Amino acid sequence: MAMAQSNELQTGVYKRALLAGLWEQNPTFRLLIGMCPPLAVTTAVKPALTMGLSVIFVLVCSNFVTSLMRNLLKPHLRIIMFTLNIATFVTICDLYLRAYLPRMSEILGAYVPLIIVNCIIIFRCEACASKCGLIVSVLDAIGMGLGFTIALCILATIRELLATGCIFDLRVMPRGFVPWLAMQMPVGAFVTLGLLLGLASVLTRKKRS
Amino acid sequence: MLKIKYFIQQSWLLIVSSFCFGLLIAASNAALSPRIELNMANKLNQLIVVLLPAAKEFIPSDVDIEVQTGTGKKEKVKIYKALSDTEQCVGWSFKAAGEGFSGKIELVVAVDKDFEKIAGFDVLTSSETPGFGDQIKMSYFRSQFAGAPAEELAVVKTGEPTKIDSEIVAITGATVSSEAVVNILNSFISSINKQMKERGLLGDGTK
Amino acid sequence: MDRFYVLLMGFLSVVLVNNFVFTKFLGTCPYLGVSGRIDSAFGMGLAVTFVTALSGTLTWLVDYYILTQLGLEMTRYICYIVIIAGAVQLVEMYVRKFFPSLYDAFGIFLPLISTNCVILGVCLFINIWGIDNLLEVVVLSTGTGIGFAVAICIMAGIREELIMADVPAGFQGAPITLIAAGILTLAFMGFAGMIK
Numbered sequence: 001m002a003m004a005q006s007n008e009l010q011t012g013v014y015k016r017a018l019l020a021g022l023w024e025q026n027p028t029f030r031l032l033i034g035m036c037p038p039l040a041v042t043t044a045v046k047p048a049l050t051m052g053l054s055v056i057f058v059l060v061c062s063n064f065v066t067s068l069m070r071n072l073l074k075p076h077l078r079i080i081m082f083t084l085n086i087a088t089f090v091t092i093c094d095l096y097l098r099a100y101l102p103r104m105s106e107i108l109g110a111y112v113p114l115i116i117v118n119c120i121i122i123f124r125c126e127a128c129a130s131k132c133g134l135i136v137s138v139l140d141a142i143g144m145g146l147g148f149t150i151a152l153c154i155l156a157t158i159r160e161l162l163a164t165g166c167i168f169d170l171r172v173m174p175r176g177f178v179p180w181l182a183m184q185m186p187v188g189a190f191v192t193l194g195l196l197l198g199l200a201s202v203l204t205r206k207k208r209s
Numbered sequence: 210m211l212k213i214k215y216f217i218q219q220s221w222l223l224i225v226s227s228f229c230f231g232l233l234i235a236a237s238n239a240a241l242s243p244r245i246e247l248n249m250a251n252k253l254n255q256l257i258v259v260l261l262p263a264a265k266e267f268i269p270s271d272v273d274i275e276v277q278t279g280t281g282k283k284e285k286v287k288i289y290k291a292l293s294d295t296e297q298c299v300g301w302s303f304k305a306a307g308e309g310f311s312g313k314i315e316l317v318v319a320v321d322k323d324f325e326k327i328a329g330f331d332v333l334t335s336s337e338t339p340g341f342g343d344q345i346k347m348s349y350f351r352s353q354f355a356g357a358p359a360e361e362l363a364v365v366k367t368g369e370p371t372k373i374d375s376e377i378v379a380i381t382g383a384t385v386s387s388e389a390v391v392n393i394l395n396s397f398i399s400s401i402n403k404q405m406k407e408r409g410l411l412g413d414g415t416k
Numbered sequence: 417m418d419r420f421y422v423l424l425m426g427f428l429s430v431v432l433v434n435n436f437v438f439t440k441f442l443g444t445c446p447y448l449g450v451s452g453r454i455d456s457a458f459g460m461g462l463a464v465t466f467v468t469a470l471s472g473t474l475t476w477l478v479d480y481y482i483l484t485q486l487g488l489e490m491t492r493y494i495c496y497i498v499i500i501a502g503a504v505q506l507v508e509m510y511v512r513k514f515f516p517s518l519y520d521a522f523g524i525f526l527p528l529i530s531t532n533c534v535i536l537g538v539c540l541f542i543n544i545w546g547i548d549n550l551l552e553v554v555v556l557s558t559g560t561g562i563g564f565a566v567a568i569c570i571m572a573g574i575r576e577e578l579i580m581a582d583v584p585a586g587f588q589g590a591p592i593t594l595i596a597a598g599i600l601t602l603a604f605m606g607f608a609g610m611i612k
Contacts, residue, residue: 074220091494099242238490
């Protein structure tokens with residue numbers, strides 16, 4: 001009986017860890033961390049998806065390793081440990097992209113190594129992986145990564161649709177549609193993200209009241 | 210001795226994990242770098258093949274050619290000789306770069322085997338204004354260069370874009386970007402042409 | 417004189433035309449967080465300038481003289497980030513000892529800075545641009561930091577005014593800042609083409 005209850009508790013904890021990153025603690029829309037990639041790589045859906053998947057990979061690996069090491073970390077050296085950890089996996093990810101997805105690697109350019117300083121990853125290592133068990137850390141990483149990817153894709157879809165009328169090279173908008181070139185430029189990025197954040201904030205308030 | 214012991218006690222994890230991470234990176238690098246190099250070589254070749262359809266093979270010529278760029282710096286340019294499947298020279302290609310309206314423009318240029326006509330160019334990197342300067346990538350602008358003489362080209366505001374001669378019609382609203390492309394081509398082609406003639410690379414291309 | 421002109425143009429380009437916040441979207445996190453008031457924004461900008469100047473130069477030196485000579489390019493990112501962390505520590509110690517009043521002005525931001533995208537961004541872009549002389553590296557890295565400082569101070573000025581404005585409840589804070597930043601970007605686009 002006690003075993004069954006503790007199992008249920010465990011699954012509850014796991015489920016919460018996985019789902020938190022999707023909306024409640026969505027890094028882009030709620031926590032407002034890791035805001036550089038949503039602005040930089042969302043000109044089209046493909047790069048946004050690639051970036052999202054890379055971040056998931058780095059998040060999962062670094063949370064995994066950090067969680068393994070969590071009891072051995074010395075407090076004043078932990079940030080540099082996290083950073084080295086993350087830098088290693090980002091290097092591996094970058095090498096992989098350059099080898100197997102060279103076009104995407106070119107488009108993403110310097111933003112792949114900039115994943116190292118993406119606040120999301122360090123934040124999760126600090127807040128979760130260094131304190132929780134292996135499975136919870138990995139699930140949290142997947143949840144956060146998925147939330148981030150979804151946010152990126154929403155932003156990218158809007159921008160690509162309005163800027164070129166196509167998604168993944170499929171024409172979606174009618175022929176007479178005049179492309180909103182501003183969406184391809186930095187202006188479009190900032191304003192769209194600002195509007196989406198405003199929307200998210202309004203939805204949250206409505207839910208609360 | 211005590212200091213060293215304290216040091217090791219505090220940082221052994223850092224040292225051990227740095228070592229492990231280093232190994233991981235070295236292993237991935239060893240596994241993936243052949244593929245990366247292949248990609249880099251292929252990328253340029255793919256673009257050139259579009260411009261010189263008869264080309265099957267590209268050999269970098271090992272002669273040092275230097276071009277003075279717009280900023281006054283002398284840069285080394287690598288010239289590729291394009292060979293057909295019968296080992297005949299069908300043209301030459303090289304990377305050219307210069308300042309555009311809002312940043313550096315990098316082109317890959319192909320010329321015919323006697324350096325008399327431009328086969329065409331493609332844009333490798335540029336950060337021009339979307340909708341205006343960005344149109345230098347479009348075929349309606351680039352096709353004006355296919356077959357144009359490899360001499361001093363001039364930019365005109367209005368004219369006949371389908372007529373292939375040394376006059377290039379600028380993109381409406383993107384005069385600076387159009388002029389930038391033409392300037393890059395002019396400086397690189399004339400300089401490379403001169404140096405190649407000096408070194409006897411033109412002619413039947415036995416080198 | 418020619419050389420000086422090139423450096424000056426490079427500096428202006430990185431501060432105005434290719435401002436790292438507005439065209440490369442780097443440093444957005446502290447940009448949103450710290451631009452509430454002009455004095456904190458100025459402190460942050462100053463701290464970032466110090467660190468970018470130092471780490472840009474150091475990373476370029478290490479890359480040029482050590483990494484490329486020994487063929488260790490794959491460890492580039494790790495070396496960069498370690499140097500940046502070290503540079504931040506150095507700057508903090510130096511400022512705390514010699515300029516204690518300055519330390520009070522921006523002391524709390526210094527540890528935050530090591531995860532600032534701008535710093536790593538500067539080092540990476542200098543690498544991508546293939547700059548090959550030390551003076552240009554120093555000018556460009558300092559310029560980037562100053563560009564960030566300019567951007568964040570302008571934003572702080574705007575936000576101080578925005579507090580009086582009638583912003584809808586859901587949009588207060590980050591959303592309206594981002595929209596304002598977008599409009600700022602449009603303004604800065606006017607600088608494009610300024611430098612031949």
